[in-house]
Amino acid sequence: MKEFLLIIRGGHDESEHRSPEEMQKHMQHWQRWMSGLAEEGKFVGGQPLKSEGKTIVEGGSRVIDRPLAEGKELVGGYLLIHADSLEDATNISKDCPGFEYNCSVEVREISPM
């Protein structure tokens, strides 16, 4: 099994317009999906991220008080999973609950160096 990073982008704006009940339902969906992965031994780890941050640029000499990307491009969270191939990992990602909030998911294999 190979290891993949799923980079989940967007979703912050959407989540601001949802009621607590809707949020709870959404989180239950995350739990269902992730427990499926965990049961199959495919879940390694992953966390949602806050939208605030800092970006360091120009060879480390300049610090920007926010992430470079905004809105749909902003990384909202990541998951590390096990999958057989890039195709497999992509198929798994199609069920990501983030799509309910108009997220995009980028699938990248961890590279040996």
Next chain:
Amino acid sequence: MENNDNIDATLNHLFRQESGKMVAVLIKIFGTENIEIAEDVVQDALVSALETWKFRGMPDNPKAWLYRVARNRAIDIIRRKKHSKTIDFSDPKKQLLTSEYTLKTTMEDFWEENQVQDDFLGMMYSCCHPDISQENQITFILKVLCGFSTKEVAKSFLTSEDTISKRLYRTKEYFRKHKIRPEIPSQSAINQRTSSVLSAIYLMFNEGYNSTHTNQLIRKDLIRQAILLCQSLLSSEQTQLPEVYALMALMCFHSARLDSRVTAEGSIILLSAQDRSKWDHELIHSGQDYLNKASFGSTLTTYHLEAAIAYQHCCAECYENTNWNKILEYYNVLLNIADDPIVFLNKCLVILELQGPKEALLALEGIKKNKLLEKYYLYHATLGEIHLRLSNHSLSLAHYDKAIRLTQSKSEKRFLKDKISSYK
């Protein structure tokens, strides 16, 4: 101030009822290698309830409040320790506790009501593992599942807090070493495993019921907890076994007579002299219900027979109306199931009632020189009574003397001394 007393009383009650369940769920979350963490979380929830309620008044649903605080505290601990090796997150369900995507919802699932009940029962079965000595089982149950403090457990066993701490430590070590996972045993093992759970409960009950204790509060607490534990077995379908109903019936019949057994000054009142109108008839009635439910299937345990005997006493309107023949019959069946010298001794007491001292003495010949009985005060007290009735005063006196030396209970000592002084 009255309000504060009210808070204390509610919390005390809630703690006895709920802390065991909370600890059981938390042990499932943190693992049996982290029982201390589970206990600390519950303790913290209690302290914070006490502080908060005294300032802001009691919440509408104190139980839900307590559970929520424990749940949030557990979330804090997981956030702090998710990368340490203290907690084993390898189980798929627990793995989800390590991600913020799923931490809260997974935590909620752990506290779902049915789940809580199952975890509590699972913990009870784990505590009563045959490899753990019965003494340690009960110590652990009282501390971890019944919300007793170490001091209270020590009082229950009339021993030092140091001894109790050692017992608790050994049991925790056992859990740690064998990586015990609390669960209700499978159908094939449930009967055998339930029998050790029941004997722990019955022992706990007797610890409170027998008069070794002068402290009435502790005694009643033990009895109440034993009944609560038995009730929780009966609330789950898997563990609604005939023997569980039988023990429940037995404890009902016994506790129905609890208050009439001693005078206000703590002296013992014999069955023949007890004021039967003081017996708790509601409790006797519940006992009957349980005994009826215990009679499904073909299981016949010692609890069934002991309950049947206790019922005969409860349903006799006065001592003279006791159906001793029926009781003798039950004793004979009981002795067929369990060849126990103490049961045999009790049977001899029935013979004494039915056939008189000569026959009783003859029957007692059958268990003469039994090592266990030689050290049992009731054996000597019985012989004292028999010889008294046969007018063998010196023999009677010798046995009563021995009985006095053997019992730990002050009220029993006093009772026996009074007995002697009446004919000395």
